[in-house]
Amino acid sequence: MIKAFVIGHPIKHSRSPLIHGYWLKHYGLQGSYEPIEVTPEALPAFLDRLRGGEFAGGNVTVPHKEQTFQLVDEKDPKTAHIKAFNTLVRREDGHIFGTNTDLYGFLANLDQEAPGWSGGLEDVVVLGAGGAARAVVAGLTGRVSGKVHVLNRTVERAQALIADFGDKVVAAPLEQFGAAAQRARLIVNTTTIGMHGTRFEGIDLARVPRAALVTDIVYVPLLTPLLTEAAEQGLRVVDGLGMLLHQAVPGFEAWFGTRPEVTPELRVLIEATLK
Numbered sequence: 257m258i259k260a261f262v263i264g265h266p267i268k269h270s271r272s273p274l275i276h277g278y279w280l281k282h283y284g285l286q287g288s289y290e291p292i293e294v295t296p297e298a299l300p301a302f303l304d305r306l307r308g309g310e311f312a313g314g315n316v317t318v319p320h321k322e323q324t325f326q327l328v329d330e331k332d333p334k335t336a337h338i339k340a341f342n343t344l345v346r347r348e349d350g351h352i353f354g355t356n357t358d359l360y361g362f363l364a365n366l367d368q369e370a371p372g373w374s375g376g377l378e379d380v381v382v383l384g385a386g387g388a389a390r391a392v393v394a395g396l397t398g399r400v401s402g403k404v405h406v407l408n409r410t411v412e413r414a415q416a417l418i419a420d421f422g423d424k425v426v427a428a429p430l431e432q433f434g435a436a437a438q439r440a441r442l443i444v445n446t447t448t449i450g451m452h453g454t455r456f457e458g459i460d461l462a463r464v465p466r467a468a469l470v471t472d473i474v475y476v477p478l479l480t481p482l483l484t485e486a487a488e489q490g491l492r493v494v495d496g497l498g499m500l501l502h503q504a505v506p507g508f509e510a511w512f513g514t515r516p517e518v519t520p521e522l523r524v525l526i527e528a529t530l531k
């Protein structure tokens with residue numbers, strides 16, 4: 257039986273076992289996907305278990321994505337500039353291949369929920385400069401013809417991020433939202449603001465062009481205060497749950513050999529756990 261995992265610390269909040277469990281059953285596959293609590297100190301030994309053949313691969317979540325990037329044997333060249341891996345695949349020779357599927361998940365969610373969103377896309381604004389922001393920025397640089405403005409509370413962190421992404425990506429403090437958003441066609445929140453109903457201070461959506469799309473990668477709650485306010489102002493919005501569902505697709509395919517589909521039924525199943 258093919259076995260896969262998700263490791264994190266803590267891990268019990270993870271919805272990934274539900275997603276992969278749904279697909280295993282839906283496609284009638286013999287396999288398992290289990291959540292495993294792994295502390296940062298225990299991460300190297302756990303990766304040796306993967307090399308040893310106990311698993312086909314698995315997912316990596318907070319706080320292990322950056323350390324895993326350093327520890328794998330083979331880095332996906334398409335996502336190595338993110339410097340954090342969330343998906344591992346064991347090669348036949350025991351080597352661990354690491355990749356970041358948050359980039360794919362972010363783009364696939366917008367492609368599904370807002371078809372055509374990136375046609376003629378010029379400036380975009382990304383709020384936040386943490387691990388998730390790196391994946392979002394990596395995805396956007398391939399779709400944007402103008403600038404990707406990365407705005408962060410700690411501007412030094414935004415500056416460190418842009419150093420890995422070339423001239424198209426620029427850094428600024430959150431206070432410059434009004435100026436950066438004036439020409440933006442897409443606003444993305446990648447900060448933790450919105451979780452548990454927390455709100456931004458000083459982000460004025462009235463400055464955003466009316467044709468803009470606003471998306472949040474926070475998905476608990478599904479409609480964050482930012483998305484609620486954007487919708488009230490008549491802006492198009494896309495929530496972050498689809499990113500979580502789509503990022504799971506490439507891993508499942510690599511481990512179990514079937515490319516799964518993100519269906520409304522799966523979304524309803526996971527949405528029910530967000531209440």
Ligand code: NAP
Nearest residue numbers: 384385386387388389409410413446447448473496499500
């Ligand atoms: P992270 O590396 O810890 O980064 C956190 C970000 O939030 C930083 O930019 C931080 O700014 C900012 N921030 C935190 N508190 C703030 C405050 N009070 N005011 C202003 N900015 C604040 O976290 P991450 O891994 O990037 O994850 C960010 C969020 O994305 C989490 O909620 C996570 O659940 C979600 N996420 C969703 C998906 C999905 O599939 N939908 C995937 C990955 C992550 P500073 O640098 O100034 O501290």
